[in-house]
Amino acid sequence: MASTTQADLRYTFEQYAGWIQQPVSKPSTAEQWVQRLAINEAEIQHFLSLPNTAAQPYQASLVQIKPAQGTVPRAQFTLPAIPAEPDQALKCAKDLNPELHLFTVLADTTPSGQPGYLHNLPIAVKDMTAVAGFPVTAGSASGHFEPAPHDALSVARLRSKGAVVIGMANQHEMAFGASSNNPRYGRVINPASPGHIPGGSSGGSAAIVAADVCRVTLGTDTGGSIRLPAACCGVVGFKPTYDSVPREGSIDVAPSLDHLGPIGTYVQDCALVYAGLLDLPQEPNWAVHNLDGIRIGRLGGYFVDPLESQVLGALDQACRSLEQDQAVVQAIMLPEAHMAAALQFMIITSEATASYTDRLQEQADKISEEIRIRLEIGHFLPAPWYIRAQKLRTDFNAHIDALFEHVDILICPTMRCPAPKVGATEVQIGQKIYPLHTAVTQLTMPFSLSGSPAISIPWGRAKDGAPIGLQLIAKQGDDWRLLAVAQRLEAAGHALFGKN
Numbered sequence: 024m025a026s027t028t029q030a031d032l033r034y035t036f037e038q039y040a041g042w043i044q045q046p047v048s049k050p051s052t053a054e055q056w057v058q059r060l061a062i063n064e065a066e067i068q069h070f071l072s073l074p075n076t077a078a079q080p081y082q083a084s085l086v087q088i089k090p091a092q093g094t095v096p097r098a099q100f101t102l103p104a105i106p107a108e109p110d111q112a113l114k115c116a117k118d119l120n121p122e123l124h125l126f127t128v129l130a131d132t133t134p135s136g137q138p139g140y141l142h143n144l145p146i147a148v149k150d151m152t153a154v155a156g157f158p159v160t161a162g163s164a165s166g167h168f169e170p171a172p173h174d175a176l177s178v179a180r181l182r183s184k185g186a187v188v189i190g191m192a193n194q195h196e197m198a199f200g201a202s203s204n205n206p207r208y209g210r211v212i213n214p215a216s217p218g219h220i221p222g223g224s225s226g227g228s229a230a231i232v233a234a235d236v237c238r239v240t241l242g243t244d245t246g247g248s249i250r251l252p253a254a255c256c257g258v259v260g261f262k263p264t265y266d267s268v269p270r271e272g273s274i275d276v277a278p279s280l281d282h283l284g285p286i287g288t289y290v291q292d293c294a295l296v297y298a299g300l301l302d303l304p305q306e307p308n309w310a311v312h313n314l315d316g317i318r319i320g321r322l323g324g325y326f327v328d329p330l331e332s333q334v335l336g337a338l339d340q341a342c343r344s345l346e347q348d349q350a351v352v353q354a355i356m357l358p359e360a361h362m363a364a365a366l367q368f369m370i371i372t373s374e375a376t377a378s379y380t381d382r383l384q385e386q387a388d389k390i391s392e393e394i395r396i397r398l399e400i401g402h403f404l405p406a407p408w409y410i411r412a413q414k415l416r417t418d419f420n421a422h423i424d425a426l427f428e429h430v431d432i433l434i435c436p437t438m439r440c441p442a443p444k445v446g447a448t449e450v451q452i453g454q455k456i457y458p459l460h461t462a463v464t465q466l467t468m469p470f471s472l473s474g475s476p477a478i479s480i481p482w483g484r485a486k487d488g489a490p491i492g493l494q495l496i497a498k499q500g501d502d503w504r505l506l507a508v509a510q511r512l513e514a515a516g517h518a519l520f521g522k523n
Contacts, residue, residue: 055396056403062458063368070365070408073415080413081420083279083474088267091307091503109133112145113189115236124209125231128157129190139185140306141299146181147231147240150191151198152273152283154178161274162194164207165382165389175272177241177283177300184299192240193227196394198276199375200224201251201460202445206391210445215257216488219442222252222463228286229256239287239296243273245280246367247437247467250479253286254492255442257481259513260286261293261506264499265474268300277374279413280367280471290480290510297502309503310510314348317508320355320430326466329453331440337482337491338436344515345434350508355430359422363469364461366419369404369412370472376401416472423473427498432508434495437479438463441489466494476502478509483520 060067110133120126127150136143153159153171155178160166174182182188193211195203203211203226213221214234221230225242229252232240242249244262253260261284268283275281285296291310298306321342327335342352376383376398387395426433439452439462450462457465470477476499479492495512497505 052396055392056400059396059400060403066365066368069361070369070412073362073365075411076414076418078414078417080410081279081416083265085266086264086474086499088264088301088502089500089504091309093308093310093503093507094312095308095310097306097308109135109143109145109187109189112237115234116147116189116231119234119236123212123214123230123234124193124205125211125227125234125236126190127160127162127193127208127227130188134187134189136185136187137183139183141181141296142185144186144239145189145237146186146296147190147192147228147237148178148188149194149198149225149228149240149242151194151243151276152178152241154188154191157188157191159191159274161197162205162208163196163382163390163394165197165386173272176269177272180302181241181296181299183302186296186299189237192225192231192242194225195223196391197379197398198224198243198245198248198274199394199397201463203227203252213256213442215255215490216442216484218445218487219489220255220445220447222255222442224248224252225260225286226252226255229253229258229260232256232258232286232288239285239292242284242286243276244282244284244471245276246371246471247464249282249284249286250437250467250477250492250494251463253479254437254481255490257484257490257492258286258288259290259293259478259480259509260284261290261297261478262470262476263297263300263502264476267502275374275378277371277378279374280371282471282474290478290506290513293478294503294506294510297506307503309507311507314345314350314508314511317350317432318430319345319350319352319508320426320433321352322357322433322435323354324356324358325360326357326435329439329455330436331452333485334436334438334440334491337493338434340519341482341493341512341516342434344519345512348511348515353430355426355433357422357426357469359419360469362415362419363472364465366412366416366472367464367468369408370416372397372401373404373409419469420473423469423475424498431501432495432497432505434493435466437492437494438466441485441487441491470496473499475499476505478505480509480513480516482516
């Protein structure tokens, strides 16, 4: 921003702080607001340059999940490697937590599950979703530390099928960041590659799976927060169709963007737990023998310009594997994809500030400076900008829906680069330098805006050991078909690289 603009903003912020009853805690606060907005100046200027639209503001509608149409009987699947034994999982969690900072709180004693197809399956729940008997703090000192009296509906469904919760997963504070460097509970360590970030905001949920503590965990995803940590930790992260998994009992970040979903060792784990989250009486037959008749759209343009060379190589290799499994892979474009970052910034910033207003007013001193400043700047985005962003989102989502007239599944990398190194604030990809959060979310956020089901699966590693993730996306409601395609690609990846 030009210096005169910064000076004007600084003065405005200093005056405005008192009016919104948000005191400037120290002389540098207004300057911090200016600097934080400057990070997103590109998104703001891009948003202002977008044309007006006559569309109605985005309004989510309930989408029916299409029945699974798999051809592989469920009996042919097993859950290999890690037994579903809560006592072992809890012991492992207690042993590893002091070093890896995976949990915000752990169960005191080993829980026992009800009868059901998830009987005694140990899970961890991101510290955004209520579990009876555990505090739900959003990973922040500003949270509530009294035990929750009731399960969130999503957790209640899993428990009714026999799952047991051994603890609350650590995360990026208030689910508003990508590194999971938590100031209260410690920086989540990536078990797959300790020198690289575990991603966020569901970093603990992914790291718990990567550390073989639990087969599956529950996370939340607002702009990529299930898929990004899954990619960084070399596991599977599934964001279902928007609101197919109920959010009742979970803390809102941005309600029109928030999703709940599983992170697992295998696609199969995510499918099994997804059946529970849908409250199905049993896991359906969802898997297929091959991809004959499936049309895959390889996203180009925005989704490949730029890509780190090893990520591009992984994408090429995966597309060849899909073709070998009888899928038809074709190039496809979403010219409007460049709108995503601008729309996401306007919507998530406005909604998150609204969601956390009480904490900002009453407990600002208990929120880390990074998060507090980022939330406070939502006060300075004009309300008409938010409405305009939601109108443009309606247009944007229509363009995504139109892609599925030509293909069944979309594919692109989960991130433009392998998992970034711990401590990085910027990432260089080709000739471009991005702020960390921008670098890791650019390819996931379009499908948070659209509410499309999307899944990240691991596909090998970079030369320095950082995991690489690939993202598959389907039309809203096509969740089971997405899982079936992901499982076939996962199997091809295991054949090439082994499990890891």
